[in-house]
Amino acid sequence: MTRRNTILLVALATATVLLFFLHLLIGPVPLSAQVVMDALFSGSVADGSSRIVLGVRLPEALTAILAGSGLAACGLLMQTLFRNPLAGPSVLGLSSGASLGVAVLMLARPVWIIAALPSDLAVVIGSFLGAIGVLLLIMLADRRMGDGVALLIVGLMVGYLCGAIIDVLQVASPGSALKGFVLWGMGSFSSVVNDRLLWLALPVITGLLAAVLLMKPLNALLLGDAYASSLGVPVQRTRRMIMWTTGLLAGTVTAFCGPIAFLGLATPHVARGLCRTSDHRTLLPVTIVCGAFLALFCDLIVKLPGVSGLPLNAVTSLLGAPVVAWVLWSGKRWARTV
Amino acid sequence: MGAVERKTLGTHRMKPLLTTRSLSVGHGALPLISDINCELRAGELVALIGVNGGGKSTLLNTLAGLHAPISGDVLLEDSPLRQMSAAQRARHIALVLTGRPQAGLLDVHTLVALGRQPWTGHFGRLSAEDLRQVDAAMEATGIAPFANRSLQHLSDGEAQRVMIARALAQDTPVILLDEPMAFLDLVHRVRLLRLLRELARTRSKAVLLSTHDLQTALDLCDRVLLIHGNALWSGSAQEARSSGVLQEVFAGEGLRFDPASGSFRPA
Numbered sequence: 347m348t349r350r351n352t353i354l355l356v357a358l359a360t361a362t363v364l365l366f367f368l369h370l371l372i373g374p375v376p377l378s379a380q381v382v383m384d385a386l387f388s389g390s391v392a393d394g395s396s397r398i399v400l401g402v403r404l405p406e407a408l409t410a411i412l413a414g415s416g417l418a419a420c421g422l423l424m425q426t427l428f429r430n431p432l433a434g435p436s437v438l439g440l441s442s443g444a445s446l447g448v449a450v451l452m453l454a455r456p457v458w459i460i461a462a463l464p465s466d467l468a469v470v471i472g473s474f475l476g477a478i479g480v481l482l483l484i485m486l487a488d489r490r491m492g493d494g495v496a497l498l499i500v501g502l503m504v505g506y507l508c509g510a511i512i513d514v515l516q517v518a519s520p521g522s523a524l525k526g527f528v529l530w531g532m533g534s535f536s537s538v539v540n541d542r543l544l545w546l547a548l549p550v551i552t553g554l555l556a557a558v559l560l561m562k563p564l565n566a567l568l569l570g571d572a573y574a575s576s577l578g579v580p581v582q583r584t585r586r587m588i589m590w591t592t593g594l595l596a597g598t599v600t601a602f603c604g605p606i607a608f609l610g611l612a613t614p615h616v617a618r619g620l621c622r623t624s625d626h627r628t629l630l631p632v633t634i635v636c637g638a639f640l641a642l643f644c645d646l647i648v649k650l651p652g653v654s655g656l657p658l659n660a661v662t663s664l665l666g667a668p669v670v671a672w673v674l675w676s677g678k679r680w681a682r683t684v
Numbered sequence: 685m686g687a688v689e690r691k692t693l694g695t696h697r698m699k700p701l702l703t704t705r706s707l708s709v710g711h712g713a714l715p716l717i718s719d720i721n722c723e724l725r726a727g728e729l730v731a732l733i734g735v736n737g738g739g740k741s742t743l744l745n746t747l748a749g750l751h752a753p754i755s756g757d758v759l760l761e762d763s764p765l766r767q768m769s770a771a772q773r774a775r776h777i778a779l780v781l782t783g784r785p786q787a788g789l790l791d792v793h794t795l796v797a798l799g800r801q802p803w804t805g806h807f808g809r810l811s812a813e814d815l816r817q818v819d820a821a822m823e824a825t826g827i828a829p830f831a832n833r834s835l836q837h838l839s840d841g842e843a844q845r846v847m848i849a850r851a852l853a854q855d856t857p858v859i860l861l862d863e864p865m866a867f868l869d870l871v872h873r874v875r876l877l878r879l880l881r882e883l884a885r886t887r888s889k890a891v892l893l894s895t896h897d898l899q900t901a902l903d904l905c906d907r908v909l910l911i912h913g914n915a916l917w918s919g920s921a922q923e924a925r926s927s928g929v930l931q932e933v934f935a936g937e938g939l940r941f942d943p944a945s946g947s948f949r950p951a
Contacts, residue, residue, distance in 0.1 A: 429786065562808035566801055569785045575750055577854070578774030578802040624788030627808065683788045 362639045369407045409535040413599045414641020415634040416550040420595040421610030434611025435596040438501035442508035444600035447476025449512045453519040474597030532657035533604035553595040561626040608666025613637045615673045701890040707756035709746040720916045724890035729881040731901035732894040734911030740894040774802035778851035782863040784843040793831040799853030821852035840867040861893040877904040
């Protein structure tokens with residue numbers, strides 16, 4: 347990593363930590379910085395404000411960090427895997443597949459699964475399987491067509507197809523289940539509390555570690571499969587490992603936070619614009635920290651007094667869509683590359 | 685240098701680094717070239733010549749282990765290529781493909797350093813020795829002045845030299861190059877072949893390149909492999925000129941080989 351990019355990474359990490367504390371300060375109940383710090387650092391004070399900080403705000407901030415960094419890393423892996431700057435969990439239908447998995451569990455309620463597993467775990471597994479299923483399809487399409495535009499179209503079609511099946515399931519399901527599913531679909535970092543946070547954290551941290559371990563072969567893959575193989579990368583095995591990692595990251599985050607739009611696609615572009623390299627040993631850490639920062643930032647807007655009730659997905663789309671469009675529009679050389 | 689030393693050096697230079705045994709290559713079941721028995725020896729620059737679609741790239745990819753042979757074996761020194769993992773292969777053979785890759789946002793130095801991947805640890809961290817090899821490769825190919833530029837901003841000839849530097853940094857006994865002289869003008873073609881020949885001699889490497897440029901290849905390469913129909917002809921440039929094999933290979937191409945001048949004329 348160059349000196350410039352080391353400084354950049356440290357600055358970004360510092361900004362993320364500051365945003366994290368700002369996130370803890372803001373909410374419907376006004377709390378002073380002093381109260382928040384006391385609640386955080388002087389143990390579990392058994393009063394209301396400490397319960398708000400430790401029981402509500404801290405889990406939400408941590409969820410935002412995990413989800414943001416997980417989706418961002420997932421997007422970067424997909425862009426390198428498909429050598430396509432427009433690849434991302436929401437674009438290629440991974441989020442739709444995960445949604446379908448969750449819809450099947452929340453709306454169709456197959457009794458045999460719900461009886462066998464705790465419901466949170468069942469949702470995670472459903473979401474993961476949905477994401478992996480779509481990913482398998484996309485990889486098959488990639489091998490068959492080998493064309494970036496065709497691949498994106500297949501991803502969109504898979505997304506529409508999953509959406510249509512979800513619509514059918516929605517019509518046929520009872521109102522209470524439907525409400526839960528619709529709320530989940532708007533995206534939120536606030537529903538991951540108590541021990542559910544652990545279920546989110548374990549797979550996401552595993553996926554991020556796997557991504558870090560893949561940095562070297564990812565760099566070789568930038569030159570294409572033939573060069574990567576001649577550099578000693580077992581290409582097929584590496585592609586499968588990247589695929590499982592993206593499925594794990596997108597599946598887990600989607601299960602707990604809903605299908606979050608644009609974070610996975612836009613963040614690697616922001617990171618590339620900042621550090622101006624495709625070297626994953628620099629780009630991956632910058633992308634992960636950028637993802638955490640952007641997720642916290644979007645969630646902060648959702649929580650701002652006066653806009654409460656705004657769906658998280660609306661904010662990520664409002665910010666993400668123009669970023670992606672601008673990146674492509676600007677014609678900068680880092681814009682249209684992986 | 686004493687007589688014994690010179691003899692050792694001589695045998696070392698002629699040591700076969702890559703050998704094929706009854707190798708047949710092609711796509712599907714139908715071989716493009718069959719029953720290839722040839723050797724690439726330390727210290728020699730060899731040109732692979734043949735008409736378009738004759739199987740030059742397929743043969744190179746098979747020798748590099750990227751494409752499975754239809755039958756027969758490729759041996760690296762004494763071990764069969766098909767029993768080697770990608771990681772082991774990468775320490776024996778470096779490959780330069782035709783054209784420039786879409787390398788994302790990699791600067792020249794980072795790209796050349798990718799050649800050190802077979803030798804670095806899990807995270808690809810470069811040791812002082814790795815950096816020395818990268819610098820030496822960039823020095824040898826004359827690309828050191830644009831170490832910090834991106835590949836997209838280089839001319840075709842410069843980009844070609846970057847990819848060759850990457851192969852040099854890989855520090856393998858065998859280097860295979862697929863049409864490295866395409867897109868280069870005569871001056872750069874001659875310069876490139878001189879560079880490859882010097883590398884082969886000074887570092888005892890075996891360098892094999894495919895090319896359409898017969899003239900330059902015959903002038904500067906130690907040996908020629910000619911794809912002649914379904915077979916591979918092997919011999920020195922002198923033998924290729926005098927044996928009449930060139931006339932046969934390019935007979936249908938509207939070319940006539942003129943033994944007097946040693947060059948081709950339109951028929």
